[in-house]
Amino acid sequence: MPAMTLYDAVGAALTEEMRRDRSVLVFGEGIATKRHDLVDEFGALRVRNTPLAEGIIAGTAVGAAGSGLRPVIDLLFAPFLCYAMDELVNSAGKLRYMSGGQFSFPLVTLAMTGAGWGVGAQHNHNVEAWFVHSPGLKVVMPSNPADAKGLLKAAIRDDNPVLFFIDIGLLHQPGEVGNDELVLPLGKASIVREGRDVTLVSYGKTVHHCQQAAEMLGSRGIAAEVIDLRSLKPLDEASILASVRKTGRLVVVHEANRLCGVGAEIAALVAEEAFAALKAPIVRLGGPDAPVAASYPLEQAFVPQPEAISAAAERLCHRQAA
Amino acid sequence: MPAMTLYDAVGAALTEEMRRDRSVLVFGEGIATKRHDLVDEFGALRVRNTPLAEGIIAGTAVGAAGSGLRPVIDLLFAPFLCYAMDELVNSAGKLRYMSGGQFSFPLVTLAMTGAGWGVGAQHNHNVEAWFVHSPGLKVVMPSNPADAKGLLKAAIRDDNPVLFFIDIGLLHQPGEVGNDELVLPLGKASIVREGRDVTLVSYGKTVHHCQQAAEMLGSRGIAAEVIDLRSLKPLDEASILASVRKTGRLVVVHEANRLCGVGAEIAALVAEEAFAALKAPIVRLGGPDAPVAASYPLEQAFVPQPEAISAAAERLCHRQAA
């Protein structure tokens, strides 16, 4: 299988879907400059640069999606979604329901997020939980190029608005991507490592930190199961619950702030639905209630690291032994 | 003690704080029209109507707060905060930290939310969890006029940006409010009913639903403790944990969507910090992953009702007995 970066996997998904369906178009601040291969193949009407105005980019996408097109928009960095909240939350997320089902909004919004570039809190702010909390929206965040391609293809084919978050730290890391036109269903997590002692649930770059933690734990005789959520809404509750019912222990890990994050949702889900299986407290590892600093050491310190994850998991396992 | 509505309690807090501190000013779409008594007392410069543009209202407040004033802004209904997210989240919440502490932002944002007026999801959408998730912001939501007055006074005196949510359903219900200048500290929950069997945690109008549920439970021999959070960030973790350590059972109730809501945060907190005390699963009652309909019966069905709360609590208690 050829290796490509997540950036290129996104490009491949766009190319395949634009070939497949003439109603797919992409626009955003500079996307026609950066992805000029798309302009070459599909023309300037289907691949457009826009004015620097996130609200109207998103609003135009919502209007177009509600009128028969399938737009993909690039809003660059997640904090810039703040300028598009009305269009995404109040229009895309609600107008279907409020109109009694008269409209649907097949629309994908791309945004980058997370540590890696030292650009500070106005570029690096993981806000995916906002959209999980808001009705009518789906939320996806892949951890590798192959998933990114398969999930983006599914997102483009989905008849609902999908927020597609790209972890900056993973953007230029290569990974194997099949040549086949694989479409990964939204709402299906991936068990990236099996284990019976403790479940580590994560998404985005911290999936890799969980895998490293699982290695460390393995060397100490603890078998960790690692779940990559891939899609945050719909959430693959069944896979999470099945794993915790097996292991009895749960560590949820993400880069986003802990308070009211996706980790809180998963912990609450498990405390409600798999309580009887729990052998130890649920641990959440996530960002503090602070913006992210640009300074490299602080930026790194914000993100849960493999050592902290394995230490937390080990504590849970020993606790039960004790 | 005189009775006043929550609307009037807000007015009383504004009046007292504007008398006390000349740097307090209020502005918003129509606030000078609706609260003309404030204009009469404090003049047109400190009480202003604005253009219909939430972004610049909030941005102006952030700029003013960072420059020596203490603005209170009225953004009307919570979904309209979508137009002010950049100003609130990226500016008010982050610029203190990102500037290395050079600025502070003493700023209060008022917004109404919740069921009661049959106005649909673009006026009724409980988004308080977004701001709990976002760094640098405090979040308050009172359940009665006296608390509203005391909390608003504290919010105005606080040197941080505070989101102050007002439950529409409570706006015109009278309650007793002391004449004294009581200031309620942010971050302190109120135990509105003591009990040893189960803890009901809530905020806003569903506090009253919990109290009614506690009455019902009482008549069935179950002593429920009811906690009114009052402030969602800072969150009074100590009071919640102390109560659950006593009762061993927790039901969290709110009107906002369940997914990644404040209830998820509290459930996760308890599953982590008070796991050993838990005798039963944690139950969350919250809105479904759907916008709120205007139609009265659907609007009511969205909100957790006393019957459902007491039934959930009762199941938890019997479960342990069984």
Added chain:
Amino acid sequence: MAPIHPEIDLCHLLEQMQLIRAYEEAIVTGSAAGKFPGTCTSVGQEAAAVGVVNALSGDDLILTNHRSAGHLLARGADPGRLLAEVMGRSSGYCKGRSGSLHISVKELGVVLTSTIVGAELSLAPGVALAQNMLERAGIVVCFFGDGAACEGSFHESLNLAALWNLPILYVCENNQWQAFVHRREAMSRDHVADWAASYGIPARTVDGNDVTAVLAAAQAAAGKVRESRRPYLLETYTYRTRGHFEPDDQAYIDQAERQSWLNRDPIALCRDRLVADGCLSPGKQTEIADRVAQRIATAMAFAESSPFPAADELTRDVYA
């Protein structure tokens, strides 16, 4: 006075305006009696709605907002299904989920109605883009208020529409009020049309209380958009004679200003001219009044007898 356009009978426009007025008054009465929630009525603005909507083709699309009854009824919406929607009944155009503030009727080309002030401006370019990309002939008409013109989405929308050559007829209903704030307190200019020129978008302000003037200006404007496939802004200068939302004591209103507009009531103006021109006999007046009253009575009966949505509607239609 001859009709502006051969096919359009001015008596028909008068009847539409009377229907709108009667519909709004039925809501005022019903909501005051506590029978259903109040609404943002369009009383006083009937000519602005009727003049513009009658200038459109059947394949044109309309975006409207919270104050939409005039646009919907002029476009041919059934007052019964509208009232049912206001009452939150399942027979409403949006199954009762919208209530009065965000009624869309896709079958009539009234699409994506949002009550977020400024949202119609943010959605319109995408609707127009789809018309272009899917090679549909109809233009897009975007109704918005003077208040909406103060939102940033106004600037972003006009800039994009000008840049991308989108076939949008922007119609600003400048009714002097932005809820409880007079436009003088909110706008640095008196006319929204002044703002359009700086994007290179042609614009015009028309007397919004004169239905024939509005019709003529809208026909010219729509024609221009259809032909050039570029945006145009028409400002209908008018007045909201009732409150922002029912009930509203209007204590904050300048009564002299209101009276001067009441003296130019669009229905009375139109009727007086028709009578003066000998085109409206007393008999025909009665006929129209009776027909309107009958339609509203039927509509009210239909709406009131319609059921509320079933409980399982709570989570239906959230996702496609």
Added chain:
Amino acid sequence: MAPIHPEIDLCHLLEQMQLIRAYEEAIVTGSAAGKFPGTCTSVGQEAAAVGVVNALSGDDLILTNHRSAGHLLARGADPGRLLAEVMGRSSGYCKGRSGSLHISVKELGVVLTSTIVGAELSLAPGVALAQNMLERAGIVVCFFGDGAACEGSFHESLNLAALWNLPILYVCENNQWQAFVHRREAMSRDHVADWAASYGIPARTVDGNDVTAVLAAAQAAAGKVRESRRPYLLETYTYRTRGHFEPDDQAYIDQAERQSWLNRDPIALCRDRLVADGCLSPGKQTEIADRVAQRIATAMAFAESSPFPAADELTRDVYA
């Protein structure tokens, strides 16, 4: 050529421009070597920054954005503390938390810097309101790009500033680019100044590569704001000669357009005129160059020897 303003020595402006250029070039080199993150450089725009900042009083306040080095250095910021900030060191003006994109220096009156394009426009009215309410004399200068002018906050900000009589000097640095998009692809007009007129805000476009022209225009503009306590918009028409952010291959750039601007390099223009006027001897040129090189070397040494923030800085200064 005599200095425009008695107190302002044109050689001093030239030196400021050279300092800015040398500072940016040091960053280009250091970031290309992987020593620290790249930045949005202001190369080619030095005259626009220096001309405006030197027209201000010490009590005026400045809001700037991601491309701020020129504004900060012209205002007297220490290049060492700026470089330390770029490198994320604790001796930076923002303790390393900002990095290059949002540097505020309150002690110099450079306040509330945000890298959200358009945020400076949304914050400026509040800063100006505080100046008025607290009876402070200084005016507020808001630097923003042609890209920021496309955000809705531009419209909302100008409307409010005009309506509330706020003492804001809006300075649009129209550098032809909005990151990877040419302004022609993003703006329905060529000049942002055209948009100001419709709010009743006086506006002017000036050659942004001619430091004396910018200085004169900014002095007149600032004077007008100070006197009228009303807004004014000055557009400095200029060009970003390097990429949007380091590194940037500039493959998307029209080289002929770039070359025509390179031919009008603001530093060369100023130096040539001073030489032609006999105000700049070769000796003085060397003196300036040496002083600039020395300052940058000292600054670089200071920044590189500064420590990174301690781990407990992670959660400090979040709340007051």
